[in-house]
Amino acid sequence: MSDIKLVATDMDGTLLNSKHELSNSFLPVFRKLKDQGIIFVAASGRQYYNLLKTLDEVKDEVIFAAENGSYVVYQNEEIHVQDMDQQIVRDLIVKARSIGGTYAVICGKKKAYVESSEPEFIDHLKLYFERYEIVDDLLKVEDDQFLKFTLCDLAGSEGNSYPHYKHLQDTLQVKVSGPIWLDISHKQANKGKAMEVLQEKFGVTFAETMVFGDYFNDLEMLQKGYYSYAMANAHEDIKSVARFIAKSNDENGVVEILSTLVDQTVPSNEQ
Known part of the structure; x- marks a missing residue:
């Protein structure tokens, strides 16, 4: 584990607790990672601008793989963008209108776009999107x-x-x-692809990579690092893919493993 050069973690259900909060113990461990030259990636389905706010204190030191890896940014520089054909998105919107209990969101590079102002939906939306606009018709967003x-x-x-x-x-x-939440992206847009781009850019191998996740949008990312951790609270299908298990997000599992990493101690919880 002393060879680790890149750490990537999902946010919700993984690094953040069930209240979507960052542990106070994260920043001291993050500083140690940086001191040891280890690259840190926040890989999330969240919007880029929301991630900037969530990790405001270290935003210039973190690589952001936002929108499930379709938008990768470091220090305001775009490293990778994988957008979708707008007509495909419009077809998805039409289908969504026939499914009860759902609210559609177009996740744009500038902002998110929604049609509904229903309070319960907006409360959920605000957790993950910092910039959004309520429009009359999503089909007319261009x-x-x-x-x-x-x-x-x-x-x-x-x-x-x-x-x-x-x-x-x-x-x-x-x-x-x-x-x-259900996310639909370009076929080549996922957290695993984002990891490939970053591994190539920084010269990092599979064996030098550590990743953490809890849900299906983390699947490809977990396959890009030898040190792949599913959270104790992860979906069972994700646990079956990961090589290791970390304590739950409410037990600060990611930070515990990262503390182990910066102390250069080999973990004992391989499956």
Whole structure:
């Protein structure tokens, strides 16, 4: 583990606790990572501007792989952008309008776009999107690059909306990214692709990479590092992919492993 050069972690359900808060113990460990020359990547389905706010104290030192890896930025420099065809997004919107309990979101590079101002939906939206606009008709949004299409599914994404889009998995990324979230992106847009771009850019190997995740949008990323950790609270299918298990997000599992890393101690929790 002393050879680790790159650490990437999901945010919600992983680095952040169930209240979507960052542990006070994270920053001291982060400083030690930086002192040891280890690159840190925040890889999330969240919007880039939301991630900047969440990690404000270290925003100039973190690489952001936002919108499930479709938008990778470091120190305001775009490293990787994988947008979607706008007509494809419009087709997804039309389908969403026939699915009860859902609210559609176009995740643009400039901001997110939604049609509904329903308070419960907006409360969920604000957790992950710092910049958004309520528009009359999502089908008329044009002046932006579309990084991702998202459904907030208050009826449960895995059982309610996912079956309506599952057949598109051969041509698009269709991911249940949380209990009420379904994310659809370009086929080449995922956290694993973002990791490949960063590994090539910084000359980091599979064996020198550590990753953390908890849900299906973390799957490809977990396959890009030898030190792959699923959280104790992760979906069971994700646990089956990871090589190691970390304590839950509410037990500060990521920071515990990173503390081990900076102390150069080999972990004992391989599956």
